[in-house]
Amino acid sequence: MRHPSFHHLMTFTFSALVGFGFVMNSPLARAQEPGISATEITVGAIGALTGPLAFIGTPGRDGLTLAFNEINERGGVCGRKIRLQYEHASSPAESIAAVKKLVEQDKIFVLILASGSTGAAAAADYVREVGVPTYNLYGSTPIIRKPFSKNVYHGAIVPVEVASLGLISMFYDGGNAPKKFGVLAGTYAFPQATLKAVEEALKVKNINYIVEQFDQTARDYTSQLVSFSRQQVDAVLFLGSFSEAGFAIKQSRELGMSQIRWVLDGSAVSRAIIPIIGDANGIRGYFNTPAFPGQTEAVREFESRLKTLLGSMPQGRPNNYDIIGYGSAYVVALAAKSTGCQLTRAKLLDAWSNLKNAGPTQLGGLDITFPESFTPADHQGNYRLGAAIVKNGVWEVYRVLEKP
Amino acid sequence: MSDKRFGFAGLGPTVFILICLVAGLALDSYPKYVLAITIISMVIGVALVVLVGLGRCITLASGSVMAIGAYAATLSMVHLGVPYAAALLLAILAGAAAGWLIALPGTRFRGHNLAMVTLVFQSVCIILIREAKWLTGGAEGIRVPPPSIMGWRIASDSDFLIVIGVLSALIVLLMTILVRGPFGKNLQAAAGNEVAAETFGVSVPGYLTAAFVVSSAAIAFAGALAAPRIRILDPDSFGVLPSISMLAYPIVGGMYSVWGGLLGGGGLRVLPEFLRPVADYQELFFAGLVIVVVMFFPGGLVELLRRGSALVFVRDAKRGSAPIPAAAASPIAAAAEADASQVLLRVEGVDKHFDALHAVNSANLMVPVAGIHGLIGPNGAGKTSLFNIISGFLEADQGRIEFGGTSLLNLRARDRIRLGITRTFQHVAVFGQLSCLDNVIIGRGRNAVFHSMQQSFEYFIDGPGAVAARREALVALQAVGLVDQAHSLAAALSLGDQRRLEIARAIISEPKLILLDEPVSGVSESEVEGLRQLLLRINAERNIAMLVVEHNIPFVAKLCRTMSVMGAGRIVAEGRPAEVIAMPAVRQLYFGEESAA
């Protein structure tokens, strides 16, 4: 540096900035159980609020918020209100930072992961060491589930091995027998995880198939579709988001490939796919809850409550992330309640591991998710999927895919 | 200005990181973690100062380079069982190789095309990582094993903070040494004024390549340090958007100093932690911040703080200004007649065409040893073309140019300094971002990339070589009367003083010949005479020959012993100034035919 005074100032300023921030934010250690006070239970959650994954994190936050508001209006759990502390995090690095903040600084009682697969995976890796009760809502990759950990639970999203079997079974619904399978998969994280499981399942079943891939947010599927057409594929399994699925299907129609039976991965099953395709009747896919928005009274009521909360309803919502967020909030509340209000983390883990049929209805919420059950050896709360189909321009769940 | 330097200044950034590290050890686990990745961002910020700030190269490939480091280290640990320390070294090598690869096309482009070339590298790299599933785990990511160094398993937050802090401090120290030493100065010179840089042996492509290699190696190292801390590597974490955010580090912090990189990288990484309550708006906030900085504070935060500190602390500008004893100031007006038989520069039959224009038409010229020769002529006479041919910036179609018996044809401009030819420029070409002292030091030549890197260490410890260089430079500055300004930025000088600085830079290498390109153009009347005296004195004291192209004929006439007059590409007259000016042919050249009568 040119001037010593400047050099000192610089060192001083920056150290002060760093030091000040952290000291101010670090509370004194409390003797109490973390996240529990006489009037409040603090629940932490992470998910992306900006960037390309915001479409998962934002509905997650909204669903959780709606459910906790309802619970609190009814007096809360164990005489305490539930406070949701939601932190933005997208990449693995951000996820770890956010989780550390929640666990170590905000002293949350329970952690909810509402982020995409890789972020959740990095965070899960950390919480396994810390032991904070953690609830993974949306992460589907095996990397989160393995190795088994007694403080990590998984909710509505089923493991890819289960989902892939459910997906394949839907091709045979209504007495259909596909001659040749095509798999159209995105090159990014979660489609790749599902692809791996699907390929294994197809191989086991000795089914003849071909795979084509596309980049995230791809909009031109002509070459992949032409390849399917060349190989006379009559059944396509789509692994990707609704927008990608929508444009792929739209283009298949434009290429005259109207005989294909489409089955979509859960992340692609959304209302927003209909306006892209236009006539979407007959398209199938699984949904993570027993009813599609609009299908039952309960879901319609959910939609109107969510709309009240948000002011207006963005296009394509509520989606499965909203609904899962809502249902999962109730599961957390039930787990807390079933400790007999002995609110310690150890008791919570015990109680959670023995929860049966947990869901919103047990606490007076709306019946819109599959009830979740856990055992000490199996922390996957739900194995069921709703097989959905588009009829008259709307999605509806036509049967429930049970655990294979 | 004293010969003494401010000793520990260069250690500042390193010490600062170590202070962060030590202070961080007392903190909770969360701030420890944030501090660790903040320090990593600081390293990236510093690395980008080298490339973006000093080298003025835009890069959108930082994300992929970081990924290369992170994956190189992780994959070698996972698949080959390489220990962490060796994996870090591998990451540096991989980063350097990546930098070199980007530089291959990268040094050919500036601005938006460079942005595009780096974007190509970035995208292709990420696609390859994603597609090589068998190796990298593909898009789902790969778990990074917990590292250990010499049997010490790095597991706790403190362990990580120590490893990251110490190694980052080390790499920042290396970068500081390079940035502050001749390497950094020459790089800035190369990016600031290519023509002038080449004249003094600074190879522009060489330095830009080095900038890519050095900064990429450091970014890759940062990636390798970060890998075990972020536990899961996946290609999307190193995509285009992170690359763009990293580009903001040096811009927001301040592009020209190590502090700027530290402040930008650290500040932008730690800011989101403070912005958590308004997390939805943070990306918008960042983008807005960068736009505001480029529009209103081009110097970044560092410049802002510097101005702030100037208000708080009174600058002790006069510190240690003990001038070198004045040399005997005795301009020798009646310079010795040059020995005309000894020819230094001989130009014979040089021809140059630009399409149909015959710019130089078999021109002959001769400059004797220690002589001063002038070249004048009306606009468009071809003086500049001839001058550029002699200085190596233009190729002749035909003819011979010999300097002390060696042919100058086919010799690059940057190689002429070795023979003892230097020059000044019509449009002053000082390196504005550098101090006068550093400007002059570049004039010593010996500016090959590796040499300047070695020299940077020498300068950092203020070794004998550095002291000698500084002394030589001060002597040269004194010769032109600028010794008091040695530590001012060249851009801050008056035009006349910038001309003097150019002369100091041209004479420090003790050349045999200086090519002076319009040395008084634009200089105020009062400074012209001073410059003339200066040139005469330098010629007399150092026996340096001069070739002067100038429009100001009275000035040339008084300065030179011989001169040539050019018109329409030909040399029309030659001889002593007074004789030449009186020639009818010359009058005709300037005033048209009738006045010659």
Next chain:
Amino acid sequence: MLAELGNILIAGIKFGAIYALAALGLVVIHKATKTVNFAHGAFAMLGAFGSFLIVVHWQGPYWLAYLLVPILIGIIAALIEFLILRPLRRADMFTVVIATVFLGIALGEAFRLIYNTELLAVPGMFVGAPFVVSRVFVTKETLWVIAGALVTALACVMLFHHGKIGRGMRAMASNVRGAQLCGYSVDRVYMFAWFLGGALAGLTGVFVAPITGVSVELSIAVITAGFVAGVIGGFDSLRGAILGGLLLGVVESLAAAYVSSAMKNCVSFILLFFVLMWRPEGLFPERVARRV
């Protein structure tokens, strides 16, 4: 096999026509003002969003979107020129590139904040069964996009090369001082060039909305494709931009079909790389008169 190739080529030309329009806007701004607008993709995204508002949100007629959106985005672009680029006119290229890069990010994020959703779908202007000619399928929508985008692009080239206002921009592109001496005002011509570039971006957005939907990613997709197409064609040639766009679309399609669908983007980047290295002036540069 031939039908297959036909289908692939038509898809390539459809996207190529869009790329051409995107590249054209970039080139118009660059040619007249020597600025590369990295926020161009964000302008197109705003255009697509405008089309969503008019067609879906307010249920307006489609032609209104084609009419209003380009004007609106043009005005926004001209405003940005006035507020951000004009103060930076004397700054170096480096600063300007950085400013427009982050401007693009800022616009994208602003959109995301307003409409927090993954994608907004916009219906096509035409519906109905495709035409079939020996197993080659062409929808009305595809025809409309190809014809509409190319006709607008050609009209723009005509305006630029023969119109009065285009003459001003070309004069400015050719020689700023000379243009001023002919009575053209730098401020006005620059602002108009940005307006025109913005309008082209807006139009790109309206054309592309039914094909891609409206999302933040659209902005990166458009700027990348537009830039690559521009460089391939010759960054200062309007005709080159159109040809470059079409070429890029077709090459991408063929590569995805016959090389590897996962490597589609790689191929376009490799094409760009080779053009930059071996023909930096582009494949279809403007003819340049010698002896200036």
Next chain:
Amino acid sequence: MIALRVTDLRVAYGQVVAVHDLSLTIEAGDALVLLGPNGAGKTSAVEAIVGLLPKRRGKVEFFGEDISAMNTSAIVRKGLALVPQWRELFPTFSVEETLIAATTAADKREPKSLESIYDLFPVLQARRQQLAGSLSGGEQQMLAIGRALVANPKLLLLDEPSSGLASGVMRTLIQAIKRIRQSGVAILLVEQNMEIARSVGDRCCMLAAGTLAWQGPMQEAIKHDEAARIYFGDTRA
């Protein structure tokens, strides 16, 4: 009627002062020559007058109107045209299109017909469709003058029209400039070349090192050998 009045004009590039406090006037219909060696600041002065260079200080009035703060296009539209030293043509424009482009500068005044330009320089008519970049140096200079004339200016600034031209072409140019003057257009000619200066100008201003060194009738300038002194300095000493 005073066509142009320049008062205390100073032009500088950064720290380089190119023109020091220059004052001069041109009567309507008059012809003034600005002489001086290279680097004397002549070009800077005329470029500052038409607004191509920023003025540090000083005032420029055109037919009584203060145009100091206007930008180039506005000044040109007032009827003050410049033929710049480097011609600044548009190489990709044809001759005809160049002339049409310049009609913009006529603004609300009536532009001159292209025929009148072709009448002045018949060779341009022959080259009507040729690109400006492909013309010879002399033709380019004619086109540059034609371009300035199309806007029907009241004052024409010519910056070294002779530079780089063969003597035959120069004579054509001199004739043309004389004709332009006869049509009532005032002329400010910047020259190094005495021959042209003499055949066009009545009055003469000499610049040296950015300042006005001498002014007076053209004949005086030659008789008193003023030019030689300014160009070559006092070399007898």
